[in-house]
Amino acid sequence: MTLRISVIGTGYLGATHAACMAELGYEVIGLDVNAEKLQALSAGILPFHEPGLPELLRKHVASGRLRFTDSYEEVAQRADIHFVTVGTPQRADSQSADMSYVDAAVDSLVANISGEALIVGKSTVPVGTARRLSERIEATAKPGSKISLAWNPEFLREGFAVKDTLTPDRLVYGIQDDTCLAKLREVYAPILALDTPEVVTDLETSELVKVAANAFLATKISFINAFAEVTETVGGDIKTLADAIGHDARIGRKFLNAGVGFGGGCLPKDIRALQARVSELGLSQTMGFLDEVDQINLRRRDRVVSLASSILGNQLAGKRICVLGVTFKPDSDDVRDSPALDIAVRLYNSGAEVSVYDPEGNKNAAGRFPRLNYVESWREAAKESDLVLLLTEWKEFRALDPQELGEVVSSRVLIDGRNVLDRPLWRDQGWVMTGPGEKFDLAED
Structure with a gap:
């Protein structure tokens, strides 16, 4: 019998998981309370950018393996395994994660399940959530029903979400009994057949992973950015420094790129929520270092704004600035907590055009801050600009020709906020440029 799966919440994580479960051959029903989103997904239209996912969505909506609804009654009747993938955003009044969406999803499922079912949490939650929900399920389940809870954290990278779902680095299950384990292994059998590492543990460990x-990862990024602050003062080559320490197998080279810092909907939110949770547990000093990690990260934005101001004679008002990239990373349309967008807004608020x-x-950026001048090409953005900022390392920007860009700007001055351009090549073409980790003296350049 074909497994029948529901996915509760069809945002980035949920839509990806639903389409990938259909790709594995299962009958999948996705639930959301947003009617506009459901309409788009049912028509095979993905409401966000993720390479490879639109094709899977259209394929399985057309095949009939994947459908969408807003009815908890329907998903309770049509599925036996329910993946909860709703968001856990930072609360408006604290650094804690907002658990109202997870609680509501589980409560609604339990209220509609009459037989045997497994609820599997995939949302990123504070440690202790699964245990609390398990007790809540036991107390509120319908008489005669048998509902189990497991936790199966996600490890998706935006831009690689399909790959990370179908061929993950590892699968982690937080379980309470062998029956839960057997069901999860049945779901993931095609992935386990690829020799994917499997970690079986308790609920608390799975939440913490x-x-x-x-x-x-946030600490590693801020670590190299902290050294960038040093090399910006005393000199030195931050990329060579990262290469040198990255050869040490205990350290590794990945995530050691000095830049404008991390952003997005996960890293900033998750480190703040972790600090809030351990503080609730009476361990406020345990994760205190994460506050400095956060502060180092935010200082990278300050550095770029300060550098731009210095280059432009400490007078930003009326200066034309070209910003290339406002997403927090390439191959994504996500601007949540994006360093690039924050820098662009700060420059605008200082009077720059x-x-x-x-x-x-x-x-998405225009939805958050509509007053910036959003254009449809790098050429249009750079036209007659006094300063160019490369803030998201899209392939299109990495491949820019310094002579071609130089023909449209007013001044050949560029801040490479991601350290991805060939500085000697650009300087040979008459560009004054700098980036994170570089000691910069405008008079010398």
Whole structure:
């Protein structure tokens, strides 16, 4: 019998998981309370940018394996395994994660399940959430029903979400009994057949794995950016420094690129939520270092704004600035907590005329801050600009020709906020340029 799966919440994580489960051959029903989103997904239209996912969505909507609804009654009747993939955003009044969406999803499922079912949490939650929900399920389940809870954290990278779902680095299950384990292994059998590492553990460990991974990555990024602050003062080559220490297998080279810092909907939120949770547990000093990680990250934005101001004679008012990229990373349209967008907004608020081009992020950025001048090409953004800022390392920007760009700007001055351009090549073409980790003296350049 074909497994029948529901996915509760069809945002970035949910839509990806639903389409990929259909690709594995299962009958999948996705649930959301947003009627506009459901209409788009049912028509095979993905409401966000993610390479490879639109094709899977259209394929399985057409095949009939994947459908969408807003009815908890329907998903309770049509599925036996329910993946909860709703968001856990930072609360408006604190650094804690907002658990209202997860709680509401689980409560609604339990209220409609009459037989046997497995609820599998994939959302990133504070440690202790699964245990609390398990007790809540036991107390509120219908008489005669048998509902189990497991936790199966996600490790998706925007731009690689399909790959990370179908061929993940590892699968982690937080379980309470062998029956849950057997069901999860049945779901993931095609992936396990590829020799994917499997980690079987308790609920608490499974909850901590995702936030621990994100806290480590955030720390590694801020670590190299802290050294960038040093080399910006005393001199030195931050890329060579990163290469040198990255050869050490205990350290590794990945995530050691000095830049404008991390952003997006996960790393900033998750490290803050982790700090809030351990503080609730009476361990406020345990994750205190993450506050400095956060502060180092935010200082990178300050550095770029200060550098831009210095280059432009400490007078930003009326200056034309071209910003290339406003998403927090390439191959995504996500501008949540984006360093690039924050920098562009700060420059605008200081009086500069800011023109922005991003291959996928203009629409979302305009929704958050409509007063920037969003244009449809790098050429239009750079026209007669006094300063160019490369803030998201899209392939299109990495491949820019210094002579071609130089023909449209007023001044050949560029801040490479991601350290991805060949500085000697650009300088040979008459560009004054700098980037994170470089000691910069405008008079010398």
